[in-house]
Amino acid sequence: MTAMHAIDVHSPRDSQLVGWLPTATSAEVSAALSSARSVWPTWASVSAAERGEALKEAASSLRARASDLATVVETETGRPFGSAREGVLAGASTLEQYAELGPVHRGRSLLGSAVDFMVPEPRGVVVALTPWNDPVAVACGLLGAALVTGNVVVHKPSERCPHTGLLLATVLMPCFPAGVLQTLVGDGEIGGALVSSSDVDLVAHVGSTAAGRAIASVSSAKLLLENGGNDPLLVDDDVDPAWAAAQAALGAFTNAGQLCTSVERIYLHKTIAKPFLDALCAEARRWNENPQPLVDTRHRSSVHSQVADALGVGASALVGGSVPDGPGAYYPATVLADCSSAMRVMCEETFGPVAPVQLVSSFDEGLSEACSGDYGLAATVLTSSMEHAQRAWRSLPVGTVKINAVFGGAPGGAAQPRGASGTGFGYGPELLDEMTTTKVVHLGVPNGLS
Structure with a gap:
């Protein structure tokens, strides 16, 4: 990958050209990852409560633009406006959920002759690759969980709905410091460049099994994959x-x-x-x-x-x-x-x-x-x-x-796919565990003190 090319999007309703967007270049991919790496320590040092407040602001902004986003989703993917808007509002609710869960995410402790405690820490730079079929709700789940736990994110939305991804970025990015959340337009080539980079600590992907397997073959990062199903x-x-x-x-x-x-x-x-x-x-x-x-x-x-x-x-x-x-x-x-x-x-x-x-x-x-x-x-x-x-x-x-119900579930539910369908929790409170790594601290007593 060396140069920019364009992604054309045609309406699934009448085949007319919706628009086109240039893809990111290799230089832009490198710059985004470098910027994310440099800003991560500062964002990680922000308190979980403050990060939660940023997510609440993002959710409010998303609700204010729900109809605008739903219109773009309908135009690019064919999903009816009402259903698309429900997906946008579900995304806002997910951001609000993680805004509340992030500050109470905690480890464990053991008390013996000394104290051992487990501390969840952010992993670092997260690459999020999100699908076209529910583009806002799925993205908000991954972005919200990653950001509230102190990670920084480079997001690549599906090439089938790039205008949706860019509008979502326009809505969410002002709620965070520069570089904490970035969005790149691109196809599988751009996604491959992102996930294969040694500057990435975690890859979160929702999409096909073929794409998930391709990611696993080139990435050395922690992988969180929700692939296809045959339910x-x-x-x-x-x-x-x-x-x-x-x-x-x-x-x-x-x-x-x-x-x-x-x-x-x-x-x-x-x-x-x-x-x-x-x-x-x-x-x-x-x-x-x-x-x-x-x-x-x-x-x-x-x-x-x-x-x-x-x-x-x-x-x-x-x-x-x-x-x-x-x-x-x-x-x-x-x-x-x-x-x-x-x-x-x-x-x-x-x-x-x-x-x-x-x-x-x-x-x-x-x-x-x-x-x-x-x-x-x-x-x-x-x-x-x-x-x-x-x-x-x-x-x-x-x-x-x-x-006895094909859809439904309790709020905040979580599940782990099996086999070719992927690995790791993709939503719910458990997603915060996936987005963090655990440090164990053994706190002993110095010699001569009691």
Whole structure:
């Protein structure tokens, strides 16, 4: 990487050019990291309470610009304005959460003949690489936790929403001393230059498994990775089929399936197959009345390739399953029946509005299938049996198990992904532990004193 080039962004709704932005150069990458390193000791010495106040100011500024940011998110990614604004406000709430948690983040102590105590200290320079599907909320989580614990941050937003990233920087940066928070526009080449630098102490990445593996192969820093998922939904035979279908549709079609914890594969007890599939098809048609585009046509091609592969080896498209005519990156909510575990749509991350259904003859068979695969982000189980629910959450090798609800969770919750889905806590109070390193102090008594 030596010279600047441009990133073009086209509207996923009508394919028109939204705008273009120059990427950072190698000199700008080096300068940002050097500046971050030089300002870090000063920021680390600021009290946690003062850092928390800076985050509160940032949250207030973000709320004031929520509509502006939501408009840019909608323009670049296709996420509807209302949903995009909810994401911005969630980001503000996350900053406020860390503003309160940072000052009470603490270590432990042991009292014996001497005193041993553990002190959390900032790691230093953090590189945050954030995604396009919920760009403000995810960024605020990583930036807030890093900054309140005394780290400095160089942030690279996804190249699919660079205008969003720059506007977010414009809103947040004035709340902190110069150099504490910096934003660079760039693609994977810029991200690679950042994460491979020896000047970086921690890399926090939310994005694809391929990108996460590439980061791990070149970075010597502490890694915090939330990669892709292939989240299963297991439907027992003792639940209401219409309710279960509504849950499946919500999990598979929300934000056009472009959420980290979207439902990616469904294991359905065959005794309720017909009423469930009938209801799921009705749900898909309802979602298709007001479609949301995928982020771009490149991603649409990836989604459709999995659908086409499944159709080519025996699956049936009950709803959707084809690329529509016209401009933009639209893809219909799609229901696939007759799926099998060998199909790509059942074993790879699709990240699109696709609900592939595989029939199983028992809860045990479905649980075994749900436990399979390389990913370990999340899973959902719909059942009226407490015994089945208990066995499921104990068996599923994922960071989050949801019983009888595809989305939701307590405020401040945290989880650790498994396998190809990443490593480390990506949110919640535990993220403060990830952003710090522990120093142990042994405080003894000098000879002759008591």
